Amino acid sequence: MSIYLEKKEKCCGCKACQDICSFNAISFNCDDEGFWYPNIDENKCVECKLCEKICPQLIKIEEKKPLEIYAARNINEQIINQSSSGGIFTALATTIINEKKGHVYCVEYDNNMVAKYKCVDKIEDLNSCRGSKYVQADAKEIYKNILEDLKNGIFVMFIGTPCQAAAVREITKNNEEKILIVDFICHGVPSPKLFKEYIDYMQKKNRSKIVKYNNRSKIEGWKHLEELTFENGKVDYTSSFSQAWRNIFNSHNCLRPSCYECRYNHYEKRRADITIADYWGIDNFHKDFSNDAGNSLVVIYTKKGEEWFKKMSKQILYISSEIEYCIFRQPHFRGESAVSLNRDEFWVDYKRKGVDFIIKKYGKCTLKLRTKKFIKRKLGRI
Ligand SMILES: Cc1cc2nc3c(=O)[nH]c(=O)nc-3n(C[C@H](O)[C@H](O)[C@H](O)COP(=O)(O)OP(=O)(O)OC[C@H]3O[C@@H](n4cnc5c(N)ncnc54)[C@H](O)[C@@H]3O)c2cc1C
Ligand code: SF4
Ligand code: SF4
Ligand code: SF4
Known part of the structure; x- marks a missing residue:
């Protein structure tokens, strides 16, 4: 067995290893808590170690500081009401679809209320992807599909948990300019x-x-x-x-074991271009800006993130903020684990x-x- 899996806390269940293995050696089984873990077929595995190279739980994390921090919300009150926070996901995704005819990879509940990734290329199809789904979403085959899109010259926006975002970043390293990666502050994912x-x-x-x-x-x-x-x-x-x-x-x-030892929750350990979240505690610092229907926190990490923030700015209201303010009510952005x-x-x-x-x-x-x-x-x- 090639992949490094000494204990359950080590695997975040992103399923990137399955997509990257050209020998179809990796499948997933659920444990008795209902979390999926990789299984390697030793007869198929050729020990190439590619799965280890892209695993977000094994790669080296280079710390980086945020470039810009904003309190923000969508100008459309109806969208805010359909979103968890201030509707920034919709503003970004709409901009990507309008300006680049891009593909947006985001999560919806299917008819049986199972959280699954979906690739969206029409604004009306974003509706079902609005709103947080407080359960682990299955990322099966999204990495393959993203790589295929990039190969075909399609611009991609990915949004997901910080660990999934880290896996997408690692897998798409050679196509950095064609993808915008967004994650959120992550409390952890339930079974x-x-x-x-x-x-x-x-x-x-x-x-x-x-x-x-x-x-x-x-x-x-x-x-x-x-x-x-x-x-x-x-x-x-x-x-x-x-x-x-x-x-x-x-x-x-009932969170996934890896969430209690999360590698990515600290604000300097992100691999996304932009992190979005609820701006809990906003009334302590930006009371005049705060809105009863919802407020988003937007943290920009890269020049590309800055660029897309500017491009979506016609669709949002925003003001500059500070890291000390936004970590105040966000333990999972200060690096604290989801202890139980x-x-x-x-x-x-x-x-x-x-x-x-x-x-x-x-x-x-x-x-x-x-x-x-x-x-x-x-x-x-x-
Ligand atoms: C499991 C989970 C834990 C979170 N923990 C925190 C937290 O501790 N503090 C905080 O401030 N914010 C947290 N958030 C983020 C927050 O709830 C909002 O999703 C975020 O602020 C974006 O809101 P929005 O109004 O801009 O867009 P929304 O329209 O609410 O967009 C939500 C986006 O998240 C994606 N998404 C939804 N569920 C999942 C999922 N299970 N896995 C991957 N992607 C998903 C959707 O595709 C959509 O793009 C969490 C979100 C999730 C899914
Ligand atoms: S790539 Fe993802 S699913 Fe595979 S072992 Fe690593 S963390 Fe687990
Ligand atoms: S080491 Fe290579 S062949 Fe074996 S499971 Fe990993 S990616 Fe597949
Ligand atoms: S807390 Fe979120 S980012 Fe961390 S391992 Fe769990 S799902 Fe992944």
Whole structure:
């Protein structure tokens, strides 16, 4: 076996190694937590070590400081409301499609609520890719497709987690001028298997299929509120169960093991041209600029990033900011890991008692908590 995998924390599951291996020696299997890991067929592997050379968990990281930092948002309020933060992803992607007829690689939920990469070349197809999906997205075959696009002279924009962005950077090193790489501040990615089980649980409970899942509904403004739309017309963002995934995500108990030792979360260890995020804490520093519907943080790392920021500037409002301000409410941009003291207990509970128990206990949906919430709501109405 050629690839370096001594423990689970070492693999971020980007799947770049599978795409780069010309001998089809790498496949992926899920472990019992539902995270995928590479398997190498020793009969096919010729020990060329190419998979190791491009692995974002093995490459050397050269630290670099941000060139520019902005607080920003889209000028279109409707787009902000459909986006997690200030709608900067849409402004950038629209500019790439308009100016370069480029291909944008971004993530949507498919009909079964599985987060998957999609290649978009029309502005209207960006709609389903707006909004954060708080689960690990499958990057299968995107590296191959990006390389093919670059070979055919197509300009590419990639957006993804910092580790996926690092893999894209490494694989496209020879075509730097034809690709814009964007990442975001990354809290970590939860288990796709657990998310699917949560979706199944909610569908069963509501006796209806989920047709839209919004991890960052703006119905009550800019915060973390989840909104589920069912085939029968029901929309749920108020029940305790509708917020269970948010609570499980924020508990850090079901993140991928590599996220607890992330190599890329510090702001000087990025390999993207631009990092975007929520500008949490903006009211402490730019109160006059801040907007109730959502605010983005934009951090520029390269000349190319600067260039594309200028090109999209007609679509956004922005002001200059400072690194000290934007790391204030962002532990994962200061390099701190997504620590969880209860992770082992969480997975033991899951294995022994199943997803229903997990949803109630870690999603904060026990009868006691639901009764408390109900009384609070009633009192609030009096
Ligand atoms: C798993 C995850 C963790 C995050 N953690 C933080 C954090 O700790 N702090 C913070 O400030 N911001 C975090 N973000 C980023 C933030 O939620 C917004 O996505 C970002 O600010 C962009 O918002 P926007 O309004 O410009 O665009 P949006 O329209 O919200 O665009 C979101 C973009 O992210 C891409 N995307 C969505 N889900 C995934 C996924 N699972 N994997 C790869 N790409 C995806 C979509 O393709 C889209 O391009 C996180 C995002 C994700 C997906
Ligand atoms: S981090 Fe990515 S490239 Fe490295 S072994 Fe894991 S899936 Fe493969
Ligand atoms: S060493 Fe080469 S042949 Fe073997 S799995 Fe890696 S890329 Fe494929
Ligand atoms: S926390 Fe780090 S390892 Fe985990 S998905 Fe984000 S960038 Fe990758």
